[in-house]
Amino acid sequence: MLQNKGEVTAAITSVGGIGGHMTSSDNSNCQIQAAKGVINTGRIIGKNSVGGVVGEYAYSAPMTSTDGFILNKGAVEGNGDNVGGVIGRMGSNSDGSKYGNMGDVTNTGKYTGGVIGSWDSNKTSLENAFNTGNVVVTGEDAADVGGIAGRFTGVNIKNCYHTTEYPLIGNGEAEKDEITGKISNCYCMEKNTLPWDGEITKTTKAFTDGEVAYLLDGSGDSRRAELFWGQKIGTDQTPVLGGMTVYQDGSIYSNADGHHYGAPQYTWSESNMSCTARRICEGCENEESETVTASYTEEKAGCETNGKKEYKVEFKNPSFEVQTKTIMTDSLGHDVTDAVWSKDEKAHWKDCKNGCGKKLEQAEHTFQTIIDRQATESTEGSSHEECSVCGYQKAAVVIPVTGKEETTNEQPSNTNTLTVGQVVVNKADGSFYTIKKNAGKVHEVEYKAPKNKKQTKIAVPDSIKINGATYKVTSIAKSAFKNNKKLKTVTIGKNVSKIGKNVFSGCKKLKTITIKSTKLKAKTLSKSTFKGITKATTVKVPKKKLSAYKKLFKSRGLSSKVKVKAY
Ligand SMILES: [Zn+2]
Ligand SMILES: [Zn+2]
Ligand SMILES: [Zn+2]
Incomplete structure (x- = not known):
């Protein structure tokens, strides 16, 4: 130099x-x-x-x-x-x-x-x-x-x-x-x-931003292969002989060769099955674009859960980023349109048609007794219990022949063929009884259940007549009145010596129980015979048994708050 x-x-x-x-x-x-x-x-x-x-x-x-x-x-x-x-x-x-x-x-x-x-x-x-x-x-x-x-x-x-x-x-x-x-x-x-x-x-800007430095070596076809001019843009205020090379990208001049792209824009198709990425050079408006088919994962909507579909696209151009789009769908809700009742021996329900396995509108059966065939003097009838909602039927039961009205003291017919354990319907009160003894002159039944659960008043009789023979009612079966929610008064006949468990439970309106029998003992009552009886109920007993029964009932679980009185 x-x-x-x-x-x-x-x-x-x-x-x-x-x-x-x-x-x-x-x-x-x-x-x-x-x-x-x-x-x-x-x-x-x-x-x-x-x-x-x-x-x-x-x-x-x-x-x-x-x-x-x-x-x-x-x-x-x-x-x-x-x-x-x-x-x-x-x-x-x-x-x-x-x-x-x-x-x-x-x-x-x-x-x-x-x-x-x-x-x-x-x-x-x-x-x-x-x-x-x-x-x-x-x-x-x-x-x-x-x-x-x-x-x-x-x-x-x-x-x-x-x-x-x-x-x-x-x-x-x-x-x-x-x-x-x-x-x-x-x-x-x-x-x-x-x-x-x-x-x-x-303009001054054209001098500072590299434009003049670039143009001095010619542009387009007339640009020189050997460059004389350059400029370190941002540092040099004007073009410099032998300065840092300036590149043109449309309207942008810089010291780096290449395009000056803005942020990519991503556009999903209406169906979300494809997405287009696009970016445009801010210098020369050159456009890069790429359309890719989406992959997706799907969680289907359930009756109570939302559905979700997640779309995803990956581009070949490394300047474009992976895009995802999530579409939520509402839960379907259960569908029981036109569904028929499903049932088992206790309850009925409707199955959701969407297959979610949920039992809808489930409830216990509400049974009614249907007489299929009335008994006559000589032929047995039959009845069954059937749910009034879903039509579920219990097994048919026999209605005994009515026999002739007993007008004399004649001995009962020895054609009586009822067997122990058989359930019969007593024509007089519509209640169900189970044959307990039927040999010679000894005829005994157990009170099994009333005609239905809608009665407000039930009297367990001293005896009933079947085929002309008189059967003493000597016991009351377990759960006999259970859940009779309308029941207010119960009278128990004088031959009853045994009462099963849970007979009164669930009888929420029960006010009075009148016991005519004097035969009840500790052995013949269950510890839960009186279960469910509250102070709203009064128990009336024969005068001569008042003190004995008070003691007995208390020992068998009757609350001391329940009044026991003589009638
Ligand atoms: Zn460009
Ligand atoms: Zn469902
Ligand atoms: Zn039912």
């Missing part, structure tokens, strides 16, 4: 940081060709032909640096004609390239330029040059001021920029046509209100 850092002051013609007046006739060795660049940072003060690097360059070979640039950063101050940031006067027959000035240039005379004071070489061209220094002229003799060159009589200027308020070249009216070629692909800022043909005005 060839560099000057010192101040050069001479009130004469041809003053420069590296060379004063360089011509082949004066000095055959005086050509500047340096590797890694030529740079002046010192302050340069002179009169005519003053330049930061060279005052006057008239050598036939170009001033170049094979792998660098010819730059000036120092202040250049002239007091005459031909004053430029890099070269005061260019008289060489060589082209110029890769010149840059960042120092302030001041002058009082003619031909003042940011890079070159006066380019008088009429067969040559200038390219790849820039000026970011201030150009300031004072005094009434000052004229012909240019952002790049004060005067240009060469051929072409291309791929240059400057940031001054002056036109690219300062050629006045008289010198307007001295440029024999044209200006092309050169850039200035908006403060330059009189740009030349081919000088393109750009």
